[in-house]
Amino acid sequence: MNKCREATKLMSLKQDRSLTFQERVSLKLHLMMCHACRQCDKQFTLLHEVGSRFEADIEKSTETDHTR
């Protein structure tokens, strides 16, 4: 059975490469049943966004300084 430990591996992997059909199905089934892993999945996605967010904020931070 697909346990949380294995599921987090797939959640991490999907941020770095596309999952195979089997991996996708197995992760989806687990997430349907597991609230904690759904949270973890969202958090990994959030961590994946920090880089682009950092970049966007760099542009914004100085713009606001100049429009004040």
Place this chain on the structure above:
Amino acid sequence: MTDTPPPGHGDGKPDASHRMERLAAVRPRLLSFARMQLRDNAMAEDAVQEALMAAIEKDDSFAGRSGYETWVFGILKYKILDGLRAQKRQGRWQPLEAEPDDDTLDRLFQQSGHWHRHERPVSWGQPDAILESDHFWQVFDACMIALPDNVARVFSLRELMGLSTEDICREVGIKENNCWVILHRARLRLRTCLEKGWLKEE
């Protein structure tokens, strides 16, 4: 002359006097970015300094297609990569392959493969609100520093610099499989650290 538009605003090319001002304004954020990657204050200062100098020198090559700060940020990324390569050459990287005593997963999961009760992830709320919170970024910074050097390096190459795992393997000299294992651990450690340090205090 009093009704000139606000200088340096938008994506247009800022004029010379305001470029310096904008570089000065963005410097602290560039520095915190460089520090997270290079994990060495002096090297981070140098990388930012070199990026700012290059931005001033190569000013003509700024095409205005992206924002000015984004362009400078792009230059900094190259300087950071240079810095990381220098660290590697100087033998300052611990080998990545061997980390036999890493118990990240055992601390989080029971033998059955389920989360330990007190390690179960809880909701953080709306992603947009999280990313707008200054406190989140402070804790993120602290959690990055708390990661072991070699783990943090792979994570930041992937998630902060946006390199593919294939490129990271080439850069760091590890197999892609190993890269995925390290990223899995890094993400679990970061999310645990963030949840403990940030959610609990807010």
